[in-house]
Amino acid sequence: METYDPQAIEAKWQRVWEDERAFYTDDPEPGEEREKFYMLEMLPYPSGDLHMGHVLNYTLGDVLTHFRRRHGLRVLRPMGWDSFGLPAENAAIREGGHPRQITDRNIANIERQMHRLGWAIDWDRVIAAHDPAYYRWTQSLFLRFFEKGLAYRKEAPVNWCPNDQTVLANEQVINGRCERCGAVVEARKMEQWFFRITAYADALLEDHKLLDWPERTITIQRNWIGRSEGAELLFRIEDLDIDAAVFTTRADTVFGATFFVLAPEHPLVDTMIERSPHGDEIRDYVRIAMARRGEERAAAEEKTGVFTGLTATNPATGEEIPVWVADYVLMEYGTGAIMAVPGHDERDREFAERFGLEVRQVVDEERGVLIDSGDFSERPVDEAKRAVVGWLASLGRGRPAVSFRLRDWGFSRQRYWGCPIPIVYCGSCGIVPVPDDQLPVLLPEVEDYRPKGKPPLASNEEWLNVPCPSCGGPGLREADTMDTFVDSSWYFLRYCDPRNDDAPFSRELVDFWMPVDQYVGGIDHATGHLLYSRFWVKVLNELGLVGFREPFARLFHQGWVRQGGTKMSKSRGNVTAPDQLADMYGADAVRLYILFVGPADQDMDWTEEGVEGIARFLRRLWRIVHEAAASGDSAAEGPLARKAHETIAKVTDDIGRRFVFNTPIAAVMELVNELGRDPSAAGARFAAETAVSLIQPYAPHVAEELWSALGHERLWEQDWPVADESQLVRRTFELVIQVNGRVRDRVEASVGESEAELVERAMASPRVQAHVDGKQVRQTIVVPDRLVNLVV
RNA sequence: GCCGAAGUGGCGGAAUUGGCAGACGCGCCGGACUCAAAAUCCGGUGGGCCGCGAGGCCCGUGUGGGUUCGAUUCCCACCUUCGGCACCA
Numbered sequence: 001m002e003t004y005d006p007q008a009i010e011a012k013w014q015r016v017w018e019d020e021r022a023f024y025t026d027d028p029e030p031g032e033e034r035e036k037f038y039m040l041e042m043l044p045y046p047s048g049d050l051h052m053g054h055v056l057n058y059t060l061g062d063v064l065t066h067f068r069r070r071h072g073l074r075v076l077r078p079m080g081w082d083s084f085g086l087p088a089e090n091a092a093i094r095e096g097g098h099p100r101q102i103t104d105r106n107i108a109n110i111e112r113q114m115h116r117l118g119w120a121i122d123w124d125r126v127i128a129a130h131d132p133a134y135y136r137w138t139q140s141l142f143l144r145f146f147e148k149g150l151a152y153r154k155e156a157p158v159n160w161c162p163n164d165q166t167v168l169a170n171e172q173v174i175n176g177r178c179e180r181c182g183a184v185v186e187a188r189k190m191e192q193w194f195f196r197i198t199a200y201a202d203a204l205l206e207d208h209k210l211l212d213w214p215e216r217t218i219t220i221q222r223n224w225i226g227r228s229e230g231a232e233l234l235f236r237i238e239d240l241d242i243d244a245a246v247f248t249t250r251a252d253t254v255f256g257a258t259f260f261v262l263a264p265e266h267p268l269v270d271t272m273i274e275r276s277p278h279g280d281e282i283r284d285y286v287r288i289a290m291a292r293r294g295e296e297r298a299a300a301e302e303k304t305g306v307f308t309g310l311t312a313t314n315p316a317t318g319e320e321i322p323v324w325v326a327d328y329v330l331m332e333y334g335t336g337a338i339m340a341v342p343g344h345d346e347r348d349r350e351f352a353e354r355f356g357l358e359v360r361q362v363v364d365e366e367r368g369v370l371i372d373s374g375d376f377s378e379r380p381v382d383e384a385k386r387a388v389v390g391w392l393a394s395l396g397r398g399r400p401a402v403s404f405r406l407r408d409w410g411f412s413r414q415r416y417w418g419c420p421i422p423i424v425y426c427g428s429c430g431i432v433p434v435p436d437d438q439l440p441v442l443l444p445e446v447e448d449y450r451p452k453g454k455p456p457l458a459s460n461e462e463w464l465n466v467p468c469p470s471c472g473g474p475g476l477r478e479a480d481t482m483d484t485f486v487d488s489s490w491y492f493l494r495y496c497d498p499r500n501d502d503a504p505f506s507r508e509l510v511d512f513w514m515p516v517d518q519y520v521g522g523i524d525h526a527t528g529h530l531l532y533s534r535f536w537v538k539v540l541n542e543l544g545l546v547g548f549r550e551p552f553a554r555l556f557h558q559g560w561v562r563q564g565g566t567k568m569s570k571s572r573g574n575v576t577a578p579d580q581l582a583d584m585y586g587a588d589a590v591r592l593y594i595l596f597v598g599p600a601d602q603d604m605d606w607t608e609e610g611v612e613g614i615a616r617f618l619r620r621l622w623r624i625v626h627e628a629a630a631s632g633d634s635a636a637e638g639p640l641a642r643k644a645h646e647t648i649a650k651v652t653d654d655i656g657r658r659f660v661f662n663t664p665i666a667a668v669m670e671l672v673n674e675l676g677r678d679p680s681a682a683g684a685r686f687a688a689e690t691a692v693s694l695i696q697p698y699a700p701h702v703a704e705e706l707w708s709a710l711g712h713e714r715l716w717e718q719d720w721p722v723a724d725e726s727q728l729v730r731r732t733f734e735l736v737i738q739v740n741g742r743v744r745d746r747v748e749a750s751v752g753e754s755e756a757e758l759v760e761r762a763m764a765s766p767r768v769q770a771h772v773d774g775k776q777v778r779q780t781i782v783v784p785d786r787l788v789n790l791v792v
Numbered sequence: 793g794c795c796g797a798a799g800u801g802g803c804g805g806a807a808u809u810g811g812c813a814g815a816c817g818c819g820c821c822g823g824a825c826u827c828a829a830a831a832u833c834c835g836g837u838g839g840g841c842c843g844c845g846a847g848g849c850c851c852g853u854g855u856g857g858g859u860u861c862g863a864u865u866c867c868c869a870c871c872u873u874c875g876g877c878a879c880c881a
Binding site for chain 2 (some may be wrong): 216219220223224226228230246247248249250261295297298300303327328329330332333334338339340341345346347348350403404405523524526527560596597598599602603604605607609610611612613614616617619620623653654657658660662663665666667668669670673734736738740741742743746767770778779780781783786787789790791
């Protein structure tokens with residue numbers, strides 16, 4: 001027996017797998033019989049180095065990949081790169097070089113590290129967001145959205161750094177200041193691109209029922225979409241000769257609406273500035289309010305606002321109530337205007353108290369009924385909500401309405417390193433899409449990635465100025481690029497048909513592979529990537545490009561691997577990178593360890609204490625399996641064989657049904673411990689084969705080597721072992737005997753004994769007798785084949 | 793403030809349907825091997841108490857209650873930690 005040399009055997013088997021194309025997946029044959037399984041982990045951003053979070057994510061996926069493959073499924077398990085985005089651009093600005101060079105270098109490095117870990121990936125299907133062969137189709141799909149009116153431009157506030165003359169992403173704003181220069185960030189309005197995801201709000205909620213997802217993820221999405229049922233009510237503003245609509249979920253409180261408030265951005269405000277005697281004050285207020293960013297407004301100590309000098313008519317009471325403009329009312333929600341009911345709304349009350357406005361109680365909170373509300377007085381709140389809306393509707397002053405918290409998805413980025421938006425602005429034709437046959441719109445070279453008051457792409461005049469595709473007149477290209485969430489909203493479709501030059505993907509292939517059967521990724525993407533991808537697939541479905549409505553049938557969230565937390569830096573100093581760890585202990589040890597330390601769906605503080613234990617286990621496994629191979633008896637019965645069958649059942653259930661990845665390792669350790677007591681015992685060979693076979697998804701290299709030592713080959717394509725049910729049936733068991741719920745003795749008993757027999761055994765125990773001690777047994781509880789409890 | 797998740801030995805964790813708390817591993821202790829150490833192997837290891845010993849008793853899953861013959865598991869309240877959201881009418 002040679003000593004266990006992880007480096008050598010890992011290199012050896014990785015070469016074999018590559019030579020045999022073991023983990024590459026061909027397109028389905030016509031009349032394909034094998035069931036498909038699409039295994040996918042979230043698209044990684046190619047930072048320079050793999051970290052332990054990646055190792056957890058992809059090892060988990062790898063275990064499932066091997067497990068499903070060995071169940072005879074045709075498994076697709078691809079990999080690619082979310083390779084556009086700010087980090088590469090920042091690195092280019094900081095250190096020089098081109099974002100493309102930096103990105104390509106990082107991809108090469110991280111890909112090498114991935115190979116080092118031995119993951120079973122179909123590297124033929126690799127895609128990269130920044131590859132023109134990919135982003136031409138991102139652009140093409142964008143055009144389909146544009147044609148349907150689902151991609152549009154509108155003015156919206158952005159974070160603007162007045163010093164750097166640039167738009168900042170939310171994560172670049174730290175406490176209201178620019179992360180780079182520290183200048184106070186302002187809100188500025190710009191024309192930007194949006195996807196009309198709000199049009200799919202109901203569909204996104206409705207189709208949750210099609211998903212086998214963690215409940216909390218669905219809850220997060222549901223809250224994010226924020227569907228509220230209520231009503232739109234009309235308030236007459238006589239001075240302007242218009243009706244202004246408000247959204248409310250508390251139509252029952254309309255009798256208590258003592259003032260009316262518009263958001264500063266509300267379109268009517270301009271009219272008011274013109275027509276109101278207080279026009280100047282309104283204008284001043286609006287200017288100040290609009291310069292404040294959303295978070296600043298929310299964080300303000302006290303609510304601010306300005307009286308417009310106008311009044312609106314409360315449709316329920318007929319009273320004239322004052323109209324105010326205040327920035328605690330958000331233009332983005334509802335109608336951008338509210339009826340203020342300070343008697344029953346905390347925010348309205350705060351405002352009313354500050355400005356001395358009337359507060360009127362119209363609901364008796366204790367009894368839950370309306371008061372001082374005309375004909376509706378004494379009616380319960382829920383009933384009154386409907387009744388009031390019905391009444392106002394009959395007067396033409398209201399209607400039931402639904403409002404959503406969800407906003408449209410702004411995907412313009414005033415950045416260089418992203419997918420160009422294939423649009424040309426023409427003086428005579430307006431917004432003109434670049435025709436499909438002129439795609440891709442390639443990302444041009446620029447001299448400086450820093451935006452100086454305009455997006456970086458706009459600095460390349462030659463690129464920027466193009467003839468209008470429609471009329472041939474002078475045109476200007478769109479200089480914004482796309483949010484990287486656009487790239488990742490359809491990559492899982494491209495994997496199904498990654499080298500298609502004629503279309504983003506063939507419908508036949510995506511309909512075969514999709515939906516993703518098992519998706520694995522962080523819960524941090526609950527309201528971003530996961531929602532956007534669902535939206536895209538719904539649109540593509542309506543366009544007839546795909547035959548399904550949901551992209552990810554089943555979802556699993558791995559926990560966070562925290563590194564460098566106070567706990568660990570104190571105890572151990574530096575953290576070792578995964579590939580260094582692999583150099584020290586081997587890839588198999590790293591893979592086993594990351595899954596062994598705890599449940600994969602829970603957060604963990606990374607520590608290397610314990611990796612030695614895994615390395616020790618692998619050396620033990622190596623030695624014991626070799627011993628069993630030399631002298632092991634291949635009997636398929638006896639205690640060791642039974643233990644092996646129990647382990648098969650446990651591991652299969654844990655991975656396949658429970659989605660638990662740490663306990664199977666413990667189960668195999670137990671089997672190996674038992675085998676180690678006598679590697680030449682009856683059934684030892686079978687136990688060794690079982691242990692090797694079961695550990696293969698976790699530690700494929702050493703498993704393959706040991707499988708050879710046992711005289712077999714190609715473990716990676718062997719069927720997953722099946723537990724022999726007859727071996728699992730026990731004839732005897734250890735009867736637990738309790739007195740008053742406390743365990744007092746354990747005795748052997750036969751399976752299937754009657755309650756009376758079990759009680760008799762219990763009473764026969766001297767230890768039990770000592771506790772019963774002549775007392776009256778008042779009750780006996782018997783759990784067949786398990787336990788007896790005597791109550792005295 | 794609101795929503796969610798979680799609190800189990802010195803440590804990471806296990807206990808799947810209300811039925812033997814602490815599997816498996818780390819660490820630690822003892823032993824074997826060794827001139828010695830490392831590695832390896834064997835044994836022990838929740839706390840307290842009683843017993844020369846075999847063994848026995850009590851306490852114990854964040855805290856306090858409850859349901860139950862029986863609770864880490866179910867219910868109520870509270871504490872702590874970690875996430876997410878935060879003027880959404």
